[in-house]
Amino acid sequence: MRKKWIAAGIGMIMAVSLTGCSGKLSNDYVTINQYKGLEVSKVEKTEVTDEMVENTINSYLTADQTKTEITDRAAELGDTVDIDYTGTMDGVAFDGGSDTGAMLELGSGSFIGATDSYKGFEEQIVGHNPGETFTITVQFPSDYPKADFSDKVADFEIKLNKIYEVKTPELTDEWVQTMSEESKTVEEFKKEIREKMEKNAQSSVDGQLQQAVMEAFLEKTEVKKLPQEQVDEQYKSIEETYQKMAEAYGVEFAEFLSGYMNMTEEQFKEQAQEVAETAVKRDLACKLLAEKKNLEPSDKEYEEMAETYAKQSNYEDVETFKKEVGEDVVKSAVLQQKVVEYLADNCVQVEPSDSEK
Structure with a gap:
């Protein structure tokens, strides 16, 4: 083959x-x-622009992150959490509203944000501990890409599996030398x-x-x-x-x-x-x-x-x-x-x- x-x-x-x-x-x-x-x-x-070069280097830095599991405290902004979640509207699950083992950085703005009436998805995970199962309520924004979801309220049952502290290395000459066989400095x-x-x-x-x-x-x-x-x-x-x-x-x-x-x-x-x-x-x-x-x-x-x-x-x-x-x-x-x-x-x-x- x-x-x-x-x-x-x-x-x-x-x-x-x-x-x-x-x-x-x-x-x-x-x-x-x-x-x-x-x-x-x-x-x-x-x-090839300076921005493209910077983005590529940032991807290398991200790939070299270290991840430490946190077991002795509740989730905080900046943590990365492993979660299972199921979303429902009026008690009915909807397409794209469920996942297992999803990795989410709290505070990244990746999930539904806050509105005047409801807190955001990520901030409602803050304060919960590994192993907890809980329900949060959020409101889709008015400009949500799927028009039929705009301004709709949804409940999410969430299981917080694990909490991680993720550290991204700094762009230094020392880090460069661990990544490249050719370069010794950041500029190189x-x-x-x-x-x-x-x-x-x-x-x-x-x-x-x-x-x-x-x-x-x-x-x-x-x-x-x-x-x-x-x-x-x-x-x-x-x-x-x-x-x-x-x-x-x-x-x-x-x-x-x-x-x-x-x-x-x-x-x-x-x-x-x-x-x-x-x-x-x-x-x-x-x-x-x-x-x-x-x-x-x-x-x-x-x-x-x-x-x-x-x-x-x-x-x-x-x-x-x-x-x-x-x-x-x-x-x-x-x-x-x-x-x-x-x-x-x-x-x-x-x-x-x-x-x-």
């Missing part, structure tokens, strides 16, 4: 789009009508985080552009015929992947399709066939372009990209990755990546239409 998912994931790194003028390329299976000057919508890079850490976020933003732009240009490329590629053996192999791979998903959910394949995919077996077969044919078309078109434009990866490029794919797929070594995924699959993915990078380098980015925006 892992092999099929990785193979599919690698394949999805590429896609297609076309416009411009260049010579046709053709073989027994496909004709590429255009591969240079393909028009694709311009992809804007997200600007902020710079490190910014550089990583900018790299991720650029990777996102590259991925979107490559997907668009691959889609355009395929649109400009005509199919003469497809090797049925390859199509059947792709279809079988897709079918096996979803059958294993059904097994993981502990249900029959037909039940999985109807219950989780909202489709019939016939619809699945039609879509799987279409996906299989597109995958073979992409493979043939990329191989043809790579052959004619000398884009085949060198041994060094292949090994470097295979190692990258292995790391992305959480494999400890590249040889195990190749063995489990299949070297043919890896080689095809590397070649398609080379092709899509060539297409992206030679495409024309245009302003997106209003609908695309």
Whole structure:
């Protein structure tokens, strides 16, 4: 199953789009009508702001919080509590009004606040001890997102399971040194985080552009015929992947399709066939372009990209990755990546239409 998912994931790194003028390329299976000057919508890079950097660092601080259970006193503002609760209106439970094991910081304003007539949800937990079960009454605000709840009064039966004192570490040079192998000071850490976020933003732009240009490329590629053996192999791979998903959910394949995919077996077969044919078309078109434009990866490029794919797929070594995924699959993915990078380098980015925006 892992092999099929990785193979599919690698394949999805590429896609297609076309416009411009260049010579046709053709073989027994496909004709590429255009591969240079393909028009694709311009992809804007997200600007990394100081606020985004601060928010990311705060998320690291939050993830490094320490939590100490409190057993010798009642809940106070600032504590984090573990609660079960059931909400009712006029004695009838309502959707979204119940939960178990909910973690809530008292005073955070996460739950229903106070009104002129009723105290807020969180402040009414203050003063209660672990193990207590009690009922509170609150009033939904007039601007509550669910209009039919606006200004309504509700009762909540609450069981206070546990009280915790949560401490968030301060952003100091000492803390940075426990979190980063590169940075020693807060300023260095902020710079490190910014550089990583900018790299991720650029990777996102590259991925979107490559997907668009691959889609355009395929649109400009005509199919003469497809090797049925390859199509059947792709279809079988897709079918096996979803059958294993059904097994993981502990249900029959037909039940999985109807219950989780909202489709019939016939619809699945039609879509799987279409996906299989597109995958073979992409493979043939990329191989043809790579052959004619000398884009085949060198041994060094292949090994470097295979190692990258292995790391992305959480494999400890590249040889195990190749063995489990299949070297043919890896080689095809590397070649398609080379092709899509060539297409992206030679495409024309245009302003997106209003609908695309």
